[in-house]
Amino acid sequence: MGCGILTLRIGSGHLGALRAQPKVSLLLTMLFLFTYFFYCLTGSCCDSQAGIGSLRSRYPVGSAGSGPMGTAVLVAQDPLRSDLKPRNSLLLDSILRDSLRSDSALGNFQGSDSALKDSLRSGSASRDSLRSGSASRDSDSSVSALRDPLHSEFVLKDSLRSGFSPRDSPALWSSLSSGSSLMDRLRPSISQNHFGPAKENTVEPVSDPKDSLHWQESSKDPLSSGFDLKGSQLSDSQLPDSQLSDSLRSDSHIRDPLRSAPVGRTHILGAEYSQQPDSSDSLESQNKDITSHRRAQNGTSPNPFPAPSTGAISIHNSFGTKRFPQAIIVGVKKGGTRALLEFLRVHPDVRALGAEPHFFDRCYDKGLEWYRNLMPRTFEGQITMEKTPSYFVTMEAPKRIYNMSSDTKLIVVVRNPVTRAISDYTQTLSKTPSLPSFQALAFKNTTGPIDTSWSAIRIGIYAKHLDNWLQYFPLSKFLFVSGERLVSDPSGEMGRVQDFLGLKRVITDKHFYFNETKGFPCLKKPEGSSKPRCLGKSKGRPHPNIDTNVLQRLQEFYRPYNQKFYQMTGQNFGWD
């Protein structure tokens, strides 16, 4: 408006002068035009440009307010004037999103509007700024949110509840949810889930496929992860789909703030297997079981790894990072691998895949991303783990794991190879009652030489398998856990494991008691809980009686290999 009046006044005065003194008039006209354009360019002419002009003059390029973050803050700081057009709001959205995309943007911002900076960090103001175009409004509450980590969590939850979704602003969401500072603030409260009386109504898998359809409710009993809970069994059909898909992936146990019911430490359903004698808690067999079970339930053909729902935000899908395991229990079958993994899961800095993924032996063609996607999300400082005992006897496994990361820590639980072979046989026998006798399988023609082609025998030649691993990994990358000591002195053995993993010694003798009925150490119950905390029925099966001569022959067969193994590892396991 002002710009138009000024133009008219000066323009009409010039008409008379132009006729009398053309040269002077021309000069005056040029002077006018120059003045006019200068006036407009400095931001005093048109309303639409005033905002930009004033912003430029207040925050010149190179000042703290420059760059994407600076721009975003400045626009927001100008309380998104009521006369801003929708186009400007959209511009603001995109500027804000861009600015939030990088951590450095936050770091670079040193302007005076620290409240706004804080509010952007805690997420609440950025949410509002994206929705209504006003960032400064929420600054104060957000500052307090940042000071109070728990409150900060609530702010974030609140922002989620109120309908803000990653689809609205994936960049903003990812910057809010992956910012390590926010993670660190949330972490203490999340870690409590391991020990504190969690309110979650969570479910756990049993540790062996034999315990198919045994689910364990570990609510208020976070130490019982993977342990048997009699009388509290859930089938997968009782789980919502989302929980089921999550349970397939990991032992996620971070509470979903959007749901009244927690998604908790849900795990994969244990599955019976008969086709794969070496499989125990395999993901493959469990998926198969779930798939057929669900087919039977609803006649559909579900994808065992459905894409995450794009609707509601699940915080445990967004917090933390899926990482390749930094440590893998690679063997040995029937060594005590499940007990070790379940004991380890007591540690707040360990997150482990419940089922055996069999990636490096059976599913390698699915690719590393598939593998990583199976992993539970972890925070900075937490260790991702999995166990698949058959890796130890898989020729290609060392090379494949090395190619994933040469830094991977490898844990091998070893047990007297004779007892291990009998345990292996007992497992197969439990599924195939018509199986020939142990002796018939162990010796060629029942009394002939030892049949090393039988996997139950072959697996126990530890020195041979270790030799293959040492082609890729130095000894320092290995920890050999005594399966026997894991039973006789679980806390001592767990101390070694925690040291090897660089973990604080959290798991101590306070966590264990010897269960006379089970004949094995079990995890102590937390106060107020009456739930048994022993491994399932498939762990610690009674072994069939084997003739002493057979045992002696096997013992002799293994002795040189054992001696070699002691030499290689520098540990005497006392099997001879």
Ligand SMILES: Nc1ncnc2c1ncn2[C@@H]1O[C@H](COP(=O)(O)OS(=O)(=O)O)[C@@H](OP(=O)(O)O)[C@H]1O
């Ligand atoms: N605390 C505790 N509770 C129960 N069982 C225990 C425990 N610690 C070690 N073990 C021994 O673990 C043996 C099973 O080994 P794995 O878990 O490695 O088996 S598997 O390969 O995963 O199938 C299992 O073998 P069997 O006794 O032959 O069943 C147990 O002897």
